[in-house]
Amino acid sequence: MIRVENLNKYFFKGEERELHALKDINLTIAKGEYSLFTGPSGCGKTTLLNAIGGLDSIDSGKVYLNDIEISQLSEDERTKIRLEKIGFVFQAYNLIPVLSVEENIGFIMKLRGFSNKEINARVKEVASLLEIDTKLKSLPNTLSGGQQQRVAVARAVAAKPELILADEPTANLDSKNSESLMNMMRSLNEKEGVSIIFASHDEYVLSSVDRVIKLNDGEIIES
Numbered sequence: 001m002i003r004v005e006n007l008n009k010y011f012f013k014g015e016e017r018e019l020h021a022l023k024d025i026n027l028t029i030a031k032g033e034y035s036l037f038t039g040p041s042g043c044g045k046t047t048l049l050n051a052i053g054g055l056d057s058i059d060s061g062k063v064y065l066n067d068i069e070i071s072q073l074s075e076d077e078r079t080k081i082r083l084e085k086i087g088f089v090f091q092a093y094n095l096i097p098v099l100s101v102e103e104n105i106g107f108i109m110k111l112r113g114f115s116n117k118e119i120n121a122r123v124k125e126v127a128s129l130l131e132i133d134t135k136l137k138s139l140p141n142t143l144s145g146g147q148q149q150r151v152a153v154a155r156a157v158a159a160k161p162e163l164i165l166a167d168e169p170t171a172n173l174d175s176k177n178s179e180s181l182m183n184m185m186r187s188l189n190e191k192e193g194v195s196i197i198f199a200s201h202d203e204y205v206l207s208s209v210d211r212v213i214k215l216n217d218g219e220i221i222e223s
């Protein structure tokens with residue numbers, strides 16, 4: 001499903017203090033895989049996740065999503081693919097504060113033009129799966145951190161993406177909420193067949209995934 005070939009990414013490109021953030025990365029991730037990018041702070045986990053999700057440009061190499069080379073698409077084309085195929089879960093949740101929980105969850109579906117009927121049905125389904133169905137009318141800032149993170153996951157999965165990219169999803173959660181979040185991610189992977197890639201240095205996430213891809217200083221040292 002994902003193929004990365006000879007990917008290089010620099011920050012401050014062309015400047016004296018140039019940083020080679022990803023060094024000749026080669027990687028294949030199959031459909032339905034449940035995997036993790038891990039490694040010390042600054043090793044390139046987020047940068048790699050963003051390159052795969054088409055959130056960031058790369059300097060050389062290729063990134064394929066289902067045989068489409070996303071790295072050479074225009075920004076508009078990348079946005080379209082992201083909307084259709086990828087769900088993002090960020091450490092900071094990125095919920096929209098003026099929208100209710102149900103509007104947040106249905107937001108991506110709405111952008112994609114699903115009917116209100118389809119959106120309502122799917123929002124109820126994922127909210128129940130993620131145990132936030134009693135909070136649908138609430139505003140995000142009235143929820144606990146764990147509940148907000150589950151809303152962010154619900155929003156990411158509602159439109160049935162093929163791939164979920166989750167950057168440090170447990171960073172703001174206590175161990176009980178981390179465990180329940182990871183159980184839910186696993187059940188989404190199994191029940192809905194969605195491929196999931198985490199970026200995290202949380203030991204609990206590490207022990208929960210099927211495949212660990214280790215990075216160090218911009219290089220893959222184990223996959």
Ligand SMILES: Nc1ncnc2c1ncn2[C@@H]1O[C@H](COP(=O)(O)OP(=O)(O)OP(=O)(O)O)[C@@H](O)[C@H]1O
Pocket residue numbers: 011012019021039040041042043044045046047048199201
């Ligand atoms: N927008 C940016 N501008 C300049 N340098 C950046 C930028 N984003 C990341 N970097 C640098 O690139 C390197 C890789 O960063 P990245 O965020 O991918 O690491 P990470 O493994 O996700 O770290 P953490 O676990 O701390 O989130 C780091 O040295 C970081 O300082």
